[in-house]
Amino acid sequence: MFTFRSDMGIDLGTASVLVYIKNKGIVLQEPSVVAIDKNTDKVLAVGEEARRMIGRTPGNIIAIRPLKDGVISDYDITERMIKHFITKAAGKFFFKPRIIICVPSGVTGVEKRAVIEASMQAGAKKTYLIEEPIAAAVGAGIDITQPDGNMVIDMGGGTTDIAVISLGGIVVSTSIKLAGDKMDEAIVKYMRRKHNILVGERTAEDMKVRIGTAYPRDKQVSMDVRGRDLVTGLPKTIKVSSEEMLIALEETVTTIAEAVHSVLEQTPPELAADISDKGMIMTGGSCLLNGMDKLIKNRTGIEVIIAEDAVSCVAKGTGESLNSMDILEKQMTTESKSY
Template sequence: MASFLQRIAKKMSLFSSDIGIDLGTATVLVYVKGKGVVLNEPSVVAVDKVSGKILAVGEEAQSMLGRTPGNIVAIRPLREGVISDYEMTERMIKEFIAKVQGIHLFKPNVVICVPSIITEVEERAVIDAGTQAGAKRVFLVEEPVAAAIGAGIDINRANGNLVVDIGGGTTDVAVISLGGIVESTSIKVAGDKFDEAIVKYVRRKHNALIGDRTAEEIKRTVGCVYPRSEEAIMEVRGRCLMTGLPRTFTVSSSEILDALEEVSSAIVEAVHWVLERTPPELTGDISANGITMTGGGSLIWGFDKLIASKTGIPTRVADEAVSCVAYGTGNCLENLSKMQDGTMNLSRQRQMKR
């Protein structure tokens, strides 16, 4: 009888599975134990300001950015890698958990990734948001550690590896050895700053106004931080600042290279800063192993070439760079018992029972 009820409950998804969440400024990825990455959606929430009701979350809410009537607002509850709107973050996590779990009797354990430099207040906000969203226990893992695991690096060896994780709100640079972070920094310069730089450049150079979504499309299509061998050109539609009317113009990859130079230089400086403070033995390991880049920002054309040229160290972009952190949380889920008893040497093993 018991086994029969278990089979029925399993079919109804009543028994919850543990979940790993890459809670990014731009995108949320959810990993479900035994299934892999099952959700990859923008971290955007659309809310009715009058009733406070959530109208849409993720991709549907993303399509509403800049296009909503007065009573509806589409917001991004995370800014620069941390929670800027606690209530909306909690409700967003709750919606995503419900989307991947459906109806369930038992609360899941949840592993959430956080930037390598985060205050205790910010940590507590993430833990509380996850707990209030329906998690039984919340574990925090630093993003560079999860990114390294997801990129296939064996972090438990006595061997230095340098990981550069460029997300939407923050860039984390960390040297990892023996399962922990030896030296690291986290700067609030990442994908969003690239978009802002493109918007400012187009306004200054072409006297036109474009939105963040158009800027992101430019970044993905013709964006580069290292000179391309062949010039790429893209047609863009925006609003002329002189007439206030729609206008079509073209932008080239060389223009975007100039626009992104200041932002990309800040990331290169962060890599230099970490390398300068890394013990000599580990620096030798990094020279042999190379630098590994993860995160959506690392996919901007030529970023690996730029860092390699500035540091003299071979640099590669990890396979499935966008999902590396999510896959790293998945690996942590598989070793959750070790995290609970403290035998797994991950940087942040804080947990909280509701």
């Protein structure tokens, strides 16, 4: 089916890709995974279908996550992935779309150029970049054009972006390569160290979602976890509690809380007063970790609000920016090409 042109916003995340089409909203949300046949270099699957293959593929097939820590680690695979998602979301179009892609606030010029080039090769007419905290704030419903201080903590898969925003721009910010993926790694390491069991990436993520916690729970929960015993080499099932997850995740979540505190220390006093009155907004899938908001509130003394539909805030904000290009263009990294 052909459409004339569908301007779109893309949240090109380390863990998942969300596509927002103007006047339609979010039309696609899939994992950032591509399955490749090594012998032929052919793409076998993209998105959810490819994610199901992680850890379960024969020797000639590899499941790749082409983005690492919020930036492109495999340019060619990223280009093919973006092209697949654009076509899947919008179908075929007569005129190439304008695309806004969000990037972490700390990316370098080289990394920005890689995202733009991948988007242009995938079929964009023009490509704009917007920083994740700005997109997250817009998606969370904050009027960023006002002379008020707003603090946004966007916790994704590869990076945590923390920023103070006023008058449509970022006043103070930091981006750390600690988020959902590092939490999964911490769980894998803990299970190996404490229980002598090797668990896969998907099992670790399931544990994080179901029993993970960043702050002591009122009521402990537990789950059965199956992995490979490193002593016998055989499958083994053990019961793991949320109390153990608190220990496994402590270093990662404490570092994130310290980064939030550090940004607050650098914030001008007038804006800090605004943030103290209104609280901080948290967005991104990893902010849904149980107790993450309580940990940050305990560390800073400021109320923490988890945005409604936190997972898709960045995608919504990226897409909605298409309607206010004139306001946001100064704050965007606006590099584009036309064919």
